[in-house]
Amino acid sequence: MNIKIYILGLLVFCISWTQAQQVTPSESGAFILKNGTVHTVTKGTMTGDVLIKDGKIADVGANIVAADATEVDCTGKHIYPGMIDGMTRLGLEEIGAVSLTRDFNELGDFNPHMKALTAVNPGSVSIPVTRTNGVTSVIAAPTGGLFSGQASLINLHGYTPQQMYAGFTAVIMNFPSSGKRGRWDRRSAEDIKKDADKAAKKLNGIWDKAQDYARMDSIAQATGAVKEGYNPQMEALLSTAQGNASMMIRVNKKQDILNAIEWVQEREIKAIFVGVAEGWRVAKELAEANIPCVVGPVLGMPTRGYDRYDRPYKNPGVMQQAGVKVAIMTNDSENVRNLPFNAGFAATYGMGKEEALKAVTIVPAEIFGLADQLGSIEAGKVANLFVSDGDPFETKTQITDLFIEGWKVPIESRHTLLYEEFIKRSPGLE
Amino acid sequence: MVSYIYISKLSALCFTMLLSLSMTAQTETGDVLIKNGTVITITDGVKEDTDVLIRNGKISKIGSDLSAREGTKTIDAEGKFVMPGIIDAHSHIALDVVNEATAPNTAMVAVGDALDPYDVGVYRALAGGVTISHAMHGSANAVGGQCETIKHRYGVTDPEDMRMDGAPRTIKFALGENPMRVHGENNDIVPSTRMGVEQVFRKSFADAQVYMAAQENYKKGISKMPPKYDERNEVMADILRGDIIIHCHSYRADEILMLMDVLGDYGVSKITFQHVNEGFKVAPELAEFGAAASVFADWWAYKFEVYYSTAFNAAILSRNGVVTSINSDSGELIRHLYHEAGKSQRYGKLTDNEALRLITINPAIQLGIDDRVGSIEEGKEGDIAIFSAHPLSIYAVPEMTIVDGVVRFDINNDPDDMRIWVDPKEDFSDTYEGNEEHHDCSNDRCMQGVFINGHAVHSHHR
Numbered sequence: 001m002n003i004k005i006y007i008l009g010l011l012v013f014c015i016s017w018t019q020a021q022q023v024t025p026s027e028s029g030a031f032i033l034k035n036g037t038v039h040t041v042t043k044g045t046m047t048g049d050v051l052i053k054d055g056k057i058a059d060v061g062a063n064i065v066a067a068d069a070t071e072v073d074c075t076g077k078h079i080y081p082g083m084i085d086g087m088t089r090l091g092l093e094e095i096g097a098v099s100l101t102r103d104f105n106e107l108g109d110f111n112p113h114m115k116a117l118t119a120v121n122p123g124s125v126s127i128p129v130t131r132t133n134g135v136t137s138v139i140a141a142p143t144g145g146l147f148s149g150q151a152s153l154i155n156l157h158g159y160t161p162q163q164m165y166a167g168f169t170a171v172i173m174n175f176p177s178s179g180k181r182g183r184w185d186r187r188s189a190e191d192i193k194k195d196a197d198k199a200a201k202k203l204n205g206i207w208d209k210a211q212d213y214a215r216m217d218s219i220a221q222a223t224g225a226v227k228e229g230y231n232p233q234m235e236a237l238l239s240t241a242q243g244n245a246s247m248m249i250r251v252n253k254k255q256d257i258l259n260a261i262e263w264v265q266e267r268e269i270k271a272i273f274v275g276v277a278e279g280w281r282v283a284k285e286l287a288e289a290n291i292p293c294v295v296g297p298v299l300g301m302p303t304r305g306y307d308r309y310d311r312p313y314k315n316p317g318v319m320q321q322a323g324v325k326v327a328i329m330t331n332d333s334e335n336v337r338n339l340p341f342n343a344g345f346a347a348t349y350g351m352g353k354e355e356a357l358k359a360v361t362i363v364p365a366e367i368f369g370l371a372d373q374l375g376s377i378e379a380g381k382v383a384n385l386f387v388s389d390g391d392p393f394e395t396k397t398q399i400t401d402l403f404i405e406g407w408k409v410p411i412e413s414r415h416t417l418l419y420e421e422f423i424k425r426s427p428g429l430e
Numbered sequence: 431m432v433s434y435i436y437i438s439k440l441s442a443l444c445f446t447m448l449l450s451l452s453m454t455a456q457t458e459t460g461d462v463l464i465k466n467g468t469v470i471t472i473t474d475g476v477k478e479d480t481d482v483l484i485r486n487g488k489i490s491k492i493g494s495d496l497s498a499r500e501g502t503k504t505i506d507a508e509g510k511f512v513m514p515g516i517i518d519a520h521s522h523i524a525l526d527v528v529n530e531a532t533a534p535n536t537a538m539v540a541v542g543d544a545l546d547p548y549d550v551g552v553y554r555a556l557a558g559g560v561t562i563s564h565a566m567h568g569s570a571n572a573v574g575g576q577c578e579t580i581k582h583r584y585g586v587t588d589p590e591d592m593r594m595d596g597a598p599r600t601i602k603f604a605l606g607e608n609p610m611r612v613h614g615e616n617n618d619i620v621p622s623t624r625m626g627v628e629q630v631f632r633k634s635f636a637d638a639q640v641y642m643a644a645q646e647n648y649k650k651g652i653s654k655m656p657p658k659y660d661e662r663n664e665v666m667a668d669i670l671r672g673d674i675i676i677h678c679h680s681y682r683a684d685e686i687l688m689l690m691d692v693l694g695d696y697g698v699s700k701i702t703f704q705h706v707n708e709g710f711k712v713a714p715e716l717a718e719f720g721a722a723a724s725v726f727a728d729w730w731a732y733k734f735e736v737y738y739s740t741a742f743n744a745a746i747l748s749r750n751g752v753v754t755s756i757n758s759d760s761g762e763l764i765r766h767l768y769h770e771a772g773k774s775q776r777y778g779k780l781t782d783n784e785a786l787r788l789i790t791i792n793p794a795i796q797l798g799i800d801d802r803v804g805s806i807e808e809g810k811e812g813d814i815a816i817f818s819a820h821p822l823s824i825y826a827v828p829e830m831t832i833v834d835g836v837v838r839f840d841i842n843n844d845p846d847d848m849r850i851w852v853d854p855k856e857d858f859s860d861t862y863e864g865n866e867e868h869h870d871c872s873n874d875r876c877m878q879g880v881f882i883n884g885h886a887v888h889s890h891h892r
Contacts, residue, residue, distance in 0.1 A: 011813060037761035097607075133776075233864065301762050302554075306847040309554040309765060334731035344824035393824045398779075403789030419742035419778065422710045423749065429714040 023417065024410040026157065030058075031408060033401075035337045036074025036387060041081055041361050042376040050079055052383040055406030059379050070408075072401055074387055080357075081377050081394075082404065083343075083385035084153075084364040086294030087248070087274050087329035088336045089132060090138050091154065096333070105144035110206065112171045112236035112278025113295035114149030116140045120161045126334045129154040130412035133337040134392050136384040136404050137374060139294075139329075141248070146203060147173040150236065151248060153368055155384065157404035166382075168368040170272065171240055175251040176200055176262045207241075208265060209235055214241040246270040246369075248294070252277040252303065272367055274329070277303045277429050278314045283322035292325040294368045297332070297343040310349055316359060317350030327364035328356070329341045336352045346391030346419075356393070382406075437787060454792040457591040459487025460835035462812065463498040467507030468732055470821070472514055472585075472783065472790050473805040482512060484812035487832025488836035492808055503831065503837070511820055514806050515813030515833065516767050519724040519793035520677070520704050520757035522566060523551035523764060529568035530575055534613050534621060534630045537601060537669075538661035539575035541567050545589035547658055548851040551761040552584045556839040558765035559815030559828040562594060564757075564797055566704075567602040569679035569876040570612040572621060572630035574602035576665065577677060579797050581813075587850065587851065598798035601669065603678035605630075606683040606735050612880055628688050635696045638666035673799055675700040677724070681735040683711040690719045702796040704757070706747075707739040713750035722753040724798045726776070727770035744788060745778020751809065755793035759876060768821040768828070776820065785822055 002287040024269050033050040035285070038060060040046070051059040051066050059066075093100035103119035120140050130138070141151035151172050158164040176199030179192060187195065213234040239245035251260045252275040264271040273279075274294045279286055286293060300312040308314075320326040330336050339360055347356035365375025373382050387401035402409045463482045469480040471494065481496040482489060498504065520530050526544040530536040543566070555563065561582050565726040567575035579597035586592065605627055614622020641664075644657035657663075668674050676693075680686050680703045693701060702722040703709060705728060707721045709716060716723060725747070730739035740746075747754040756771050758764035771789045774780040780788075794804025803811050812835035819826040831839035 095734050095737055096729055125737075175520065299762070300764065305550055305849055306852075308844075308846045309557040309848075335728060338728070341824060344767075345766075348825045348827060391824075395769065395824060396775040396822065398776070415740040415777065416814070417740060418710065418738070418740035421748065422713070422740075422746050423742070425711075429718055 009345070011410045014125060021123075021383060021414050022410060022412045022419070024412055025190060025208070025282065026410065027070075027408040028406065029408075030054075030066060031072055031403070031406075032064060032069040032390070033072045033074045033387065036077045038079045038377055039081075039348040039357070040377040041358060042378060050377060050385070052403060052406050055380050055383055056377055056383070057377060059385050060377055061180070070311045072387065072408075074401075076389070077400065078388050078390065078392075079377065080386055080388065081361045081375055082386060082402075083134050083326070083339050083360040084375065085135055085329055085360070086139040086327040086364045087141050087151070087296070087331050088138045089141065089331075089333040090126055090156075090160070091122070091124045091140050092142070092338050093333040094121065094124055094126070102331065104142045104148075106142065106149065109145040109202075110143055110147050110233055111142070111149045112147040113232040115169075116144055116149060117152040117154070117165060117169070118163045120164065120412060122159050122164060125414050127156050127335070128294060129334065129415055130336045130417065131402060131404065131409065132342060132399060132411050132413050134386040134387070134388065134399050134402070135336055135339050136402075139168075139248075139368075141172050141174075144174075146176070146199070146206070147233075147237075148174060152350040153370070153383075155386045155404050157407055157409055167358050167370055167373065170248045170263050171237060172274075173247055173249045175256055176203055177256050178259065179253055179255065179290050183256070199338060203263075209303050210241040211236040211267075214238055218242070240269065243268055243270060247272050248272045253279040254278040257282050258285060260283050261285060262292065265289065270348070275331070276319070276402035277312065277315065279324065280311065282325070283285050283319045284325060286319065287323035290361075294327045294329045294367065295319065296329040296342055297322055298328060298345045301340065313345045313349035313418055316346040316356070320351055320355055320359070325363060325367060326351075326359050327367055328359045340409055341395065347393060353391075353393070436806040446804060449716060457579070457586055458834070458836055458838070459812070460832075461485050461498060461502045462814075462835050462837065463496060463502050463504045464507050464512055464814065464816070465504060465596050466514035467510050467816065469806055470511060470513040470786060470805040472786060473807060479508075480512075480815065482806060484814070484832070484835040485522055487812050487836070489806060489808055489810050489812055490758075492806065501841050507815070507816055510744065510829065511826070513817065513821055514790045514804055514810075515815050515831065516559045516789045517755075517793040517797070517799075517804060518555070518560055518563040518758050518789075519702065519755045520759045521555075521563040521764055521798050521829045522759070522876070522878070523555060523563060523570070523624040523761055524580055525565050526551045526847050528566075528876070529570045529880050531568070531570035531612050531880045533664060533742070534571050534609060534619070535573040535634050535666075536567075536571050536575055537573045537634070538663040539567070541565055541575055542578035542593065545578065545592050547584075547586050547589055548849070550849050551764070552582050553839070553848045554761065556582050556584055556831045556833075557828060557841075557844075558766055559768060559817065559821070559831050560570075560813070561646045561813040561831060561833045561838075562794075562797075562799070563764065564600065564677070564793075566677065568878060568880070569602065569604035570880045572604055572609045572627050573634055573666075574604055574679075576601045576674070579799065581833055582838060583833055583836070585795045585850065592728050593801065596802075599668070599674040600677050600797065601665065601674050602688070603655065603676050605678060605680045606682060608679065609875060612877075624682075624688065627685065628692060631689065631692045632695075633696075634662075635670065635692070636668055638663050639696075642667050642670070650852060660711060669698060670696060672700060673719040674697070675702065675796075675833070677702045677704050677796075679704050679709045681705055686712055687715060690715065694719070700798075705736075705759070707743065709741045709752070710740060710746035713747050713752055717751040720804075722755070722792075722884050723747045724755045724793065724796055726759070727756050727773040740776040744774045744793060745780055748774075748780060748784055748788075749778075753790060753792050753795050755796055756788040757793070768817070768826065769804070769824065772822040772824070782820070782822055829880055 049064040092104040142149035153166040153168040154164040362375035383406040390397035648656040791804035794800035
């Protein structure tokens with residue numbers, strides 16, 4: 001008897017500490033979400049059912065009959081598409097201060113060939129912590145240097161990066177900044193200018209070479225000639241330089257945004273701007289340039305001492321109302337779970353609930369060219385969605401059910417498991 | 431007899447003069463009548479359609495159909511939510527410097543000597559309904575410096591006017607990685623382990639006891655000479671006497687238990703653990719000791735000692751009867767502590783009142799000022815925040831913040847540039863500060879002023 005208990009205890013111990021994030025296995029199969037308020041995002045809100053089959057949303061409507069599907073009663077509950085974070089380091093950073101667990105910033109300045117997807121850790125403890133707040137896909141992106149590497153969109157469920165890959169990859173560039181990098185930046189005005197000129201020259205030089213390389217590649221393709229001088233960096237820039245792929249460009253300061261618009265237009269680059277903290281200062285120009293933006297964090301500080309305290313809160317709304325396509329990001333790693341709250345602040349400060357919801361669902365899906373697969377509750381799309389007992393932007397709301405690529409994923413993470421263990425700690429005071 | 435009365439009269443006069451001096455340092459107070467709001471008192475329920483009258487900086491009456499003397503500023507709060515000014519038990523705003531990172535025990539220094547009333551961060555905090563913050567020394571040393579409880583009287587320029595007069599003295603302690611890194615790893619002196627950290631406290635308290643005994647012996651005439659004056663020992667002695675509240679940077683359960691052991695041995699009981707990410711593991715022990723906890727809503731994983739965290743920390747601590755607050759430790763977070771408190775409902779389903787206590791009366795208790803602020807009660811100080819909707823809703827906007835009956839933030843009278851001091855040499859086109867603030871106490875202002883291997887530990891080094 002005692003031995004049995006001991007073994008059972010040992011088993012529980014092993015399970016909770018080897019996984020330490022998800023004890024209950026995910027379930028696959030057909031599911032029918034009955035009688036919920038379905039927020040489709042693209043086709044209005046209605047009371048009805050959602051049928052999930054083969055990893056896809058098979059049907060959305062009233063009184064769907066599916067005898068073989070497991071029923072999830074959603075009476076009084078809300079069904080939303082899974083949220084998408086437009087830029088994070090999720091899976092690339094485990095513990096901030098432990099450098100060997102940080103896999104997002106390779107040595108050197110020119111790393112377009114570095115692939116974030118290679119370093120995404122499917123076992124990262126932060127992944128369940130994130131998805132249990134309704135965030136089902138994120139861009140995992142490298143940082144640093146002029147070209148940081150390639151970011152990829154991942155679904156937050158799976159045992160290998162390939163299982164998680166959601167179909168979008170882009171080279172990340174940090175547009176050279178012409179100004180101070182922060183309060184700690186003690187460079188003189190001349191040095192700042194010198195550095196900016198140097199960086200611009202370097203960038204232009206790289207891009208000229210990338211275009212040469214692309215032409216060379218086209219010729220080689222057309223003539224069947226052997227392409228000489230394989231260059232991994234240039235190879236990585238190929239589809240962007242040929243205009244076939246988008247590039248994500250981090251840019252925040254007003255003047256840098258204007259410079260970046262000019263730079264991408266001259267070179268006919270398909271660009272997505274990221275960060276765009278001062279987008280509100282040049283919203284008109286961004287709208288005219290028709291460049292989609294991944295904006296955030298919304299819960300961030302004003303960029304200048306003389307700016308209003310609520311500028312970052314208002315930034316997405318101001319840009320969206322000027323006609324810019326705006327998605328919201330946290331730019332975080334362990335707290336990507338705050339995406340709905342970033343969207344909530346954007347909603348409160350001018351963007352409105354409906355647009356803010358789009359900015360974390362269908363808009364990022366559109367920006368990443370995946371609007372036919374993600375970002376709304378429509379038949380045929382990937383079954384990334386969650387059920388809640390209220391508005392997911394409100395902190396009081398509980399997420400009750402979660403589906404990623406049709407898998408029913410338990411609402412479990414290190415944080416919920418520690419809660420369950422310690423809310424009734426045994427032994428207590430003994 | 432005559433001379434005795436004379437002296438007492440004289441001392442009374444001196445006292446009055448001192449009082450009037452301190453009154454001028456206390457800056458202005460005001461009268462405000464807030465009409466018809468939903469008043470969240472914290473300690474006495476939520477009162478619909480209720481007025482709050484503030485006179486001379488104090489809440490004089492709560493009720494309906496109140497009237498005020500002529501000329502009193504009247505605020506129509508119909509449809510709005512009126513709550514006590516939010517209190518942040520851990521912040522570093524309004525400080526020129528944060529760390530005296532030169533020895534494992536620097537009890538003799540005080541951040542109150544480095545107050546910066548020009549910090550626009552104070553205004554940004556006001557714009558989030560925060561009226562009081564605990565300006566803390568950093569966490570580089572096992573025993574850091576003394577802290578200062580400040581009122582957000584943004585607009586004053588005399589540092590003295592920032593102080594909350596009469597607030598109990600507090601001091602920063604720190605456990606774990608930060609003191610181990612700064613002193614052990616960087617300077618090759620104890621502590622480089624959590625064992626070493628314990629011994630810093632034991633030695634410091636033991637030294638102070640010897641110092642006190644020597645003073646006592648001198649007073650009793652047993653020894654002819656007093657001990658050589660030592661400010662560090664003076665401060666440590668005041669902790670032993672119960673005159674100073676300890677606020678201790680901590681993360682792991684083992685180190686939290688260690689400090690309670692040490693304090694138990696020396697008869698010290700006033701302690702609030704700061705951050706205390708693993709407090710949930712030892713919540714029953716914290717409750718039994720009477721220790722309080724001031725936590726982040728959801729920060730974790732930024733360093734190894736916070737890897738085994740849970741955002742349900744505040745809920746577990748509260749349910750175990752530990753007086754718990756949610757703090758910012760950040761110029762960014764301090765702007766939306768009402769939202770941070772709301773997270774205790776996502777993570778642990780605290781009630782509205784339990785959640786709001788985390789940023790009002792509970793931090794007031796931790797700072798020893800709960801008899802003056804932290805709830806809306808007659809006789810308490812006129813520190814109020816008014817919101818457009820329930821403050822725990824994501825859709826709530828802080829609209830007005832009142833300190834001592836003086837409106838310090840009003841969304842309807844709110845110019846963009848609220849700096850008091852502007853660098854005349856500043857190039858306006860080139861002052862981008864970026865989103866440089868990161869959520870990371872290992873590298874945040876807690877460690878500001880700390881140099882490791884010749885490099886400053888900056889917030890942008892995440």
